Each structure stands twice: as C-alpha cells, then as structure tokens.
Amino acid sequence: MPLSRRRRARIIRGVQYGVLVVAVVVLALVADWHQLRTAFFDVEVAKALFPDIITTALLNTILYTLLGFGFGLALGLVLALMRLSSVPPYRWIAITYIEFFRGIPALLVFIALGFGVPLAFEVALDMNVTVMLSLGLVGAAYMAETIRAGIQAVPKGQTEAARSLGMSQGRAMVSIIIPQAFRIVLPPLTNELILLTKDSSLVYLLGLALNQFELANFGRDALNEHKSLTPILIAGLLYLVITLPLGQLVRRLEARTAKAR
Amino acid sequence: MSDVTTDRGAGGAEDAPAIDVRGLRKAFGELEVLRGIDFSVGRGEVVCVIGPSGSGKSTLLRCVNLLEEPSAGRVTVAGTEVTDPDVDIDRVRRRIGMVFQSFNLFPHLTALENLTIAQRRVLRRGRPEAERIGRANLERVGLGDKATAYPAQLSGGQQQRVAIARALSMDPELMLFDEPTSALDPELVGDVLAVMRGLARDGMTMLVVTHEMSFAREVADRVVFMDGGVIVEQGTPEQVVGAPSHERTRTFLARVLDPAAAEVGEVADDGAAGRRVDR
Numbered sequence: 001m002p003l004s005r006r007r008r009a010r011i012i013r014g015v016q017y018g019v020l021v022v023a024v025v026v027l028a029l030v031a032d033w034h035q036l037r038t039a040f041f042d043v044e045v046a047k048a049l050f051p052d053i054i055t056t057a058l059l060n061t062i063l064y065t066l067l068g069f070g071f072g073l074a075l076g077l078v079l080a081l082m083r084l085s086s087v088p089p090y091r092w093i094a095i096t097y098i099e100f101f102r103g104i105p106a107l108l109v110f111i112a113l114g115f116g117v118p119l120a121f122e123v124a125l126d127m128n129v130t131v132m133l134s135l136g137l138v139g140a141a142y143m144a145e146t147i148r149a150g151i152q153a154v155p156k157g158q159t160e161a162a163r164s165l166g167m168s169q170g171r172a173m174v175s176i177i178i179p180q181a182f183r184i185v186l187p188p189l190t191n192e193l194i195l196l197t198k199d200s201s202l203v204y205l206l207g208l209a210l211n212q213f214e215l216a217n218f219g220r221d222a223l224n225e226h227k228s229l230t231p232i233l234i235a236g237l238l239y240l241v242i243t244l245p246l247g248q249l250v251r252r253l254e255a256r257t258a259k260a261r
Numbered sequence: 262m263s264d265v266t267t268d269r270g271a272g273g274a275e276d277a278p279a280i281d282v283r284g285l286r287k288a289f290g291e292l293e294v295l296r297g298i299d300f301s302v303g304r305g306e307v308v309c310v311i312g313p314s315g316s317g318k319s320t321l322l323r324c325v326n327l328l329e330e331p332s333a334g335r336v337t338v339a340g341t342e343v344t345d346p347d348v349d350i351d352r353v354r355r356r357i358g359m360v361f362q363s364f365n366l367f368p369h370l371t372a373l374e375n376l377t378i379a380q381r382r383v384l385r386r387g388r389p390e391a392e393r394i395g396r397a398n399l400e401r402v403g404l405g406d407k408a409t410a411y412p413a414q415l416s417g418g419q420q421q422r423v424a425i426a427r428a429l430s431m432d433p434e435l436m437l438f439d440e441p442t443s444a445l446d447p448e449l450v451g452d453v454l455a456v457m458r459g460l461a462r463d464g465m466t467m468l469v470v471t472h473e474m475s476f477a478r479e480v481a482d483r484v485v486f487m488d489g490g491v492i493v494e495q496g497t498p499e500q501v502v503g504a505p506s507h508e509r510t511r512t513f514l515a516r517v518l519d520p521a522a523a524e525v526g527e528v529a530d531d532g533a534a535g536r537r538v539d540r
Contacts, residue, residue, distance in 0.1 A: 160328055161365035161424075165379035165431060166355035175382055179369050 039229040046230050049222055053231075056211060057218035058238050064200040064214055065242075067128060068135025069193055075136060076143030081173070083148050094144065101141035106199055110134045114206040127212055131203050139196050143189065150185035151177055187257065190250045194243045215239060277340035279304045279435045279466040280325055285334035287320050294320045296490035298334070302435070307467045309477035309498075312487035313513055318470045321487070322437050325468065326350075326357045339434055355383060358428030358436040362443050364420040366412040372399060372423045373408040376430045384431065391430075398426040402456045418449030422456055435466035442473055474517055478502050486510045 003011070082094035101109070113134045118124055125133075154177050162172035182189075201216030208217060219235030222228075280302040287295040294317045302308045310318040323329040324336055327343050327350050336344045343353050367375050376395035380386045386394070399405050402422040412420050421441055428436060438457065442450040454476050461467060461480045471477060477484050477498055484501040486493045488509050494501060505511050 155365075157361060157363055157365035158367065161359075161361065161367070162379075163351075164326055164328060164354055164357070164359035165427070166351050166383040167379060168351050171382055175378055176367055180367075183369065 040233045042226070042228045042230045045222075045226045045228040046234055048226065049231055049234055053215070053218055053222075053234060053238065057213055057215045057235070058241075060212060060214040061197065061200055061216075061239075062242065063128070064131045064135065064203055065193065065197045067132035068139055068196050068200065071132045071136030072139030072143050072192075072196070073189070075140035076147055077178075079140060079144035080147035080151060083144060084151060098141045098144050101138050102145075106134075106138045106202055107205065109138050110202050110205040113137070127206065127208070130206055131200075134203070134206070135196055135199060138199070139192060142195075143192055146185050146188045146192065147181065150181035153184050154180045184257070187250045187253045190246055190253065194246050194250075197239065197242050197246075277337070278302060279306070279339055280468060281335075281337040282321075282325070283335045283337075285321070285324060285336060286332045287317070287324060287329060288332045294490055295324070295331075298490075298492060300485060300492060300495065302466060302468055304466055305464045306482045307461045307465075307469065307480055308483045308485060309481040310468065310470045310485045310487060311472070311474070311477060311501075311513070311517075312493075316487040317490040318487045319439050322439050322468060322470050325437055326354050326359055328359075351383075355431055356434045358425075358431060358433035360421070360424050360428055360436065360438045360441045362440040364412070364417070364424045364444070366420050366424055366427070368412050371409050371411055372404065372415070372426075375412070375423060376427050379427070380430055394430050395426075398429045399423070401429065401459075402426045403452070416449060417445045418452045421445065421453045425453070425456055425460075429460075435468065436460065438467065438469040438471070440470050440472065442471070472517060474502060474514070486513070488513070 079094045079097060082090040083098070085091055085094075113130060117130070117133075158176055158180065159172055162176040163169070167175065200214055203212075203214060204217040204220075208214075213221060215235045215238055219231040222231035278301040282298055282300050285295055285298040286293070294315075296317075298317075298321060310321065312318050320329055324331045325338065325343070327336075331344055334344070335342060338353055338357060341348060341353050343350060366372075367378070370378060373392065373395050376398060377388070377391040380391040380394060381388065384391075396405065396408060399408055402425055404419060404422055404426070407415060407419065407423070412423070415423065425436075425441075441457070442453050445453065450473070454473060457467070457469070457476070458480055469477075469481070479498075481498050483495060484498050485495040486501055486505070486507070486509075493509050494505065494507050500506075501510065502514065505514060
C-alpha cells in the first residue's frame with residue numbers, strides 16, 4: 001500500500017532529525033573534551049583577566065563603538081540629505097561616497113586612515129579621533145542609505161502640510177520629516193550599532209597601546225600571554241553582553257512600529 | 262501677534278480680492294489639468310468648487326498656495342502675486358490655511374503640539390502664547406479635551422478638526438479645503454462640516470473643494486462647477502446646484518445627488534472612492 005503524503009513527510013522529517021542527532025553524538029564522542037576544557041575553561045586564566053577585561057577592554061569597545069556611531073550617524077544624516085538634494089553635485093558626491101565606502105572592506109579604511117592621515121597632514125591624531133573617523137566613515141555610508149529610506153518613507157502629505165503652514169523646506173525637514181524618519185529607521189539603526197560593535201575589533205590595525213585595547217584585541221593578547229583559549233571565550237561572551245540587549249531592543253522597536261501602523 | 266498683523270498689511274491693498282486667478286494653466290507632462298482658469302474669491306466669501314474627479318479642482322486649490330507650480334497664468338492672494346518668481350512663498354503661505362483630504366496631522370506630535378509648532382517656528386510666538394491660541398482653537402473645533410492626544414488616538418473626524426484648528430492657529434486670512442470630508446466615515450462627516458459652517462458664519466474666506474452638495478447649497482455664497490480643466494459654470498448655489506444651465510453640470514449633479522441611478526462605472530470613477538489616501 002503506498003504511503004500517504006502526510007505519512008511520507010513525517011518519515012522524511014524523522015530521518016532528518018536522526019541524521020542530526022547522530023552527527024552531534026559522533027562529534028561529541030570524537031572531540032577531546034579534556035583538551036577543550038583546559039583550553040577554554042581554565043578558571044585560573046579567567047580570574048586573571050578580571051577586572052581589566054571589564055574596566056579596560058569592555059569599556060573601550062563601548063567607547064569606540066559610540067564614537068564611531070555618533071560620528072557616523074551625523075555624517076550619515078548629512079549624506080542622506082545630500083543624496084535627496086535637488087542640487088545634482090550634492091547627489092553625486094553622496095552617491096560616490098556611499099558606493100565607495102560600502103564597497104571597500106573596513107579593514108582597508110582603518111589601515112589607510114591609521115597610516116595615511118599622519119603621512120598626508122603630518123599630524124598625529126589622537127587615537128580616539130582616529131577610531132571615531134575610521135568607524136564613522138564606514139558606518140556613515142550604510143546609515144546614510146538607511147536614513148534616506150526613512151526620510152522617503154514619510155508620506156509626502158507631511159511635507160505639504162508643513163509647507164502650507166509657512167515652514168521653509170529646511171524647517172519642515174528638521175521639525176516634521178526627520179523626527180518621523182528616525183522613528184521609522186530606529187530598528188535598522190540599532191542593527192547598525194550592533195555591526196559597529198563588532199567592527200570596533202578592527203581598531204587593532206591602528207596600533208593600540210595596552211590601555212587602549214578593546215575586547216577582541218585584549219582577548220588575543222591574553223591568549224598569547226596565558227597560552228589558553230579561555231580569554232577568547234570570555235571576550236566573546238562580553239560581546240554578547242552588549243549585542244544581545246541591543247538585539248532585544250530591535251525586536252521591541254519593531255513590534256512597536258508594527259503596532260503603530 | 263502684533264507683528265503678524267503688520268505682515269498682513271504689507272501683503273497688499275485691503276480691497277483686493279482674497280484670491281484672484283487669471284489665465285491659470287497647469288500641465289503634468291503631457292497631461293493638461295487646468296486649461297485656462299479665471300476666477301476670484303472676495304473677502305469673506307465662501308466658494309465651493311464641485312466637479313468630477315480629474316476635473317482639476319484640487320489642482321486649482323493647490324495652485325493658490327503654490328503646492329503646485331502653475332505652468333502659466335497669474336495667482337494673486339490678498340494683493341500678493343504668488344506666481345511672482347521673487348515672492349517669499351513661505352510668508353504668503355502663513356496667511357493661507359490649508360486643510361487636506363488625508364488630514365496630514367504630524368503623527369509624532371500631540372494635538373496641541375500640532376497646533377503650536379508652526380506658530381512657534383514660523384510666527385516665532387512664545388510657547389505660552391502659542392499654547393493659549395492652540396487651546397482656544399481646539400476648543401473652537403470642540404476638542405478642548407484632546408490637547409494631549411496623539412493623532413493615532415483620534416478618530417478621522419477628530420483628526421480633521423484638529424487639522425482645521427492647526428490652520429486656524431496661524432490666524433489665516435483665508436482657508437483652502439481640499440475635499441475635507443472625503444476620507445471620513447459617513448457618520449463622522451457631520452462634525453467636520455459643522456465646524457466649517459461655524460467658520461463661514463464667522464466671516465472666514467473659504468475656498469472649498471467638496472462633494473458635499475448639501476453643504477455647498479447651504480453654506481456657499483457661490484458654487485463653481487469644473488470639468489475637464491475649465492470652469493463650466495458658476496453662480497449662486499440655487500443657480501448651479503438648483504437649476505444648472507449646462508448639460509455637463511446636470512449630468513454630474515444627477516450622479517452625485519442620486520448615485521443609485523447612475524451608471525456604475527462612472528460613479529466608481531468619481532471622488533473620494535477613487536483617490537488613494539496616502540496614510
């Protein structure tokens with residue numbers, strides 16, 4: 001007797017689960033748990049990391065991220081407005097900028113800024129400024145496109161209502177359009193913040209002093225010092241301490257937006 | 262508030278008509294929506310513009326405060342020619358209140374803030390004065406208790422009344438209404454029309470694009486019937502709505518006043534049903 005469609009689907013799903021379970025069991029049996037435990041869960045090494053990993057590394061990660069995000073957001077807003085401008089050269093500049101910085105790896109931007117700027121202008125920029133510029137320049141390209149989409153998502157009637165009350169184009173933008181646009185793009189901007197948190201690990205390319213280490217670099221340094229992978233695990237967990245609440249925030253914001261529609 | 266009054270005086274002669282339109286044409290690409298419009302609205306006059314959808318009546322209204330740039334012709338508002346390339350249009354617009362079909366309240370602001378933002382940012386009134394005027398106007402449209410409500414918490418009729426109050430808070434010399442009740446559920450239309458009736462009684466100059474024939478008949482000093490981008494006829498409501506002299510007017514009125522008797526396709530084509538509300 002041929003199997004019914006539903007029965008056949010159930011059998012196929014059962015086989016899939018079976019394969020998955022077998023794979024996990026085999027991997028668990030093959031792995032050297034003793035080695036793993038000593039490498040990743042060395043309590044003595046973990047203890048040695050504190051409190052520096054919080055007071056220096058975690059704080060630096062947050063500082064670098066916020067610096068880059070703040071600068072990127074401001075520049076992104078300017079770029080978004082240029083991109084929407086009725087003046088063609090502004091549009092061309094914005095498009096060129098966005099395409100350029102979206103298209104090249106952030107890693108190259110960091111190297112170019114870290115070494116190029118001091119060469120070109122014979123100035124030694126403060127590390128925080130360099131970090132802000134590097135992270136912000138790349139982040140701005142993405143945020144500009146997000147903000148532009150947000151501005152365009154505000155209904156045309158809003159501009160018309162503002163203008164018919166005698167507001168200038170600029171005043172209508174500042175008082176009416178941009179506040180609404182930011183509500184719309186809050187979830188994607190928060191995503192951008194999460195991405196920047198992780199990208200802040202690239203600052204090691206700028207050549208950091210010890211007290212400037214952020215999480216990833218701190219972990220890598222401690223790995224060499226202790227010959228243990230435990231710092232990597234701890235650093236990873238601390239990234240999650242930052243990014244998981246942000247992810248939660250994105251979901252809450254999205255739910256709120258969905259409800260408001 | 263005093264500097265606003267002097268602004269107005271600078272606008273033009275006191276005896277000039279509120280709106281004067283000469284040879285107005287408007288084309289969107291190939292499509293000619295207005296094909297030579299001449300008409301004027303006197304001070305304190307209430308003029309209703311009726312006509313089938315696509316007749317250009319909304320475009321005419323939007324040319325008065327330059328939300329649409331006329332292709333040709335001259336538009337003068339209270340003595341100020343708005344089509345003059347050197348005119349400061351933002352200054353003229355302060356004196357012209359506009360009410361939209363889709364309300365266009367600012368959703369991120371409370372009802373009261375909707376009324377105060379332009380007073381403060383455009384007229385430079387202080388917060389206490391702006392709020393006092395705002396509250397008075399909310400009271401005037403019967404929504405004194407809704408000052409702290411956000412637009413999303415209000416019904417369509419309430420939103421439209423807030424929109425009217427928002428325009429009034431700028432102390433406009435004239436008001437433009439672009440199908441103010443077309444996006445409303447039938448049972449909410451009455452409140453909005455009542456507010457507009459009150460405005461007309463108070464002597465406000467009003468140019469109203471509408472499908473509410475009873476409102477036009479009862480409130481308008483003059484009714485203008487438009488079709489195909491031209492004014493077909495105009496006159497008192499008794500003349501235009503009561504005893505139209507043109508065949509096109511008669512056909513239109515027959516459809517609007519007795520939709521059941523009209524050909525289905527034609528009616529669906531007309532008015533609010535066909536136009537998308539953009540929110």
